[in-house]
Amino acid sequence: xxxxxxxxxxxxxxxxxxxxxxxxxxxxxxxxxxxxxxxxxxxxxxxxxxxxxxxxxxxxxxxxxxxxxxxxxxxxxxxxxxxxxxxxxxxxxxxxxxxxxxxxxxxxxxxxxxxxxxxxxxxxxxxxxxxxxxxxxxxxxxxxxxxxxxxxxxxxxxxxxxxxxxxxxxxxxxxxxxxxxxxxxxxxxxxxxxxxxxxxxxxxxxxxxxxxxxxxxxxxxx
Numbered sequence: 001x002x003x004x005x006x007x008x009x010x011x012x013x014x015x016x017x018x019x020x021x022x023x024x025x026x027x028x029x030x031x032x033x034x035x036x037x038x039x040x041x042x043x044x045x046x047x048x049x050x051x052x053x054x055x056x057x058x059x060x061x062x063x064x065x066x067x068x069x070x071x072x073x074x075x076x077x078x079x080x081x082x083x084x085x086x087x088x089x090x091x092x093x094x095x096x097x098x099x100x101x102x103x104x105x106x107x108x109x110x111x112x113x114x115x116x117x118x119x120x121x122x123x124x125x126x127x128x129x130x131x132x133x134x135x136x137x138x139x140x141x142x143x144x145x146x147x148x149x150x151x152x153x154x155x156x157x158x159x160x161x162x163x164x165x166x167x168x169x170x171x172x173x174x175x176x177x178x179x180x181x182x183x184x185x186x187x188x189x190x191x192x193x194x195x196x197x198x199x200x201x202x203x204x205x206x207x208x209x210x211x212x213x214x215x216x217x218x219x220x221x222x
Contacts, residue, residue, distance in 0.1 A: 021046075024083075027080075029101055034102075049111050050073040053070035053111070066115060179217070
């Protein structure tokens with residue numbers, strides 16, 4: 001389905017203003033001695049500088065230079081409109097105005113070049129679309145030859161173990177076989193955990209039995 005063409009009042013106003021300003025610039029350049037195609041090139045140069053400065057202001061944050069050149073181009077366009085409104089005799093154009101008109105191409109070229117090649121601040125990137133960071137280079141293996149460690153100083157010989165006294169014979173107490181089997185499991189667990197035999201006090205605490213019974217069980221476990 002074809003789209004309907006809608007007239008924008010602002011766009012129509014811009015076309016009218018641009019056409020009138022174009023004609024006034026042409027008339028002023030022709031009155032200043034720029035005849036033929038040169039008179040038509042002047043309004044194009046002014047309008048292009050206006051557009052370049054405006055785009056620079058819209059797309060960059062640091063636009064001080066763009067404002068300067070926008071004001072210069074606007075002054076040239078507005079000056080031509082005022083000069084051709086009857087305030088200036090186009091038959092007798094002053095010498096200073098002829099000099100300004102003749103020097104305008106170089107000035108417009110300078111402004112356009114500065115606007116096109118001015119440095120721009122880097123724009124913030126979207127973290128979702130930012131390129132992946134390059135992997136860091138792997139460090140080269142350390143080829144330094146390590147010196148052999150110094151030998152450890154000799155320690156004095158360990159003292160001979162003191163023989164343990166023979167356990168005192170416990171009084172004869174009858175030990176139920178089931179309790180003896182359970183005590184054997186407790187003693188084995190203690191030996192596996194600590195590496196030593198279980199004593200009577202520890203066995204008594206584990207089994208919760210009287211001291212004579214714990215001594216008798218310890219004697220039988222030995």
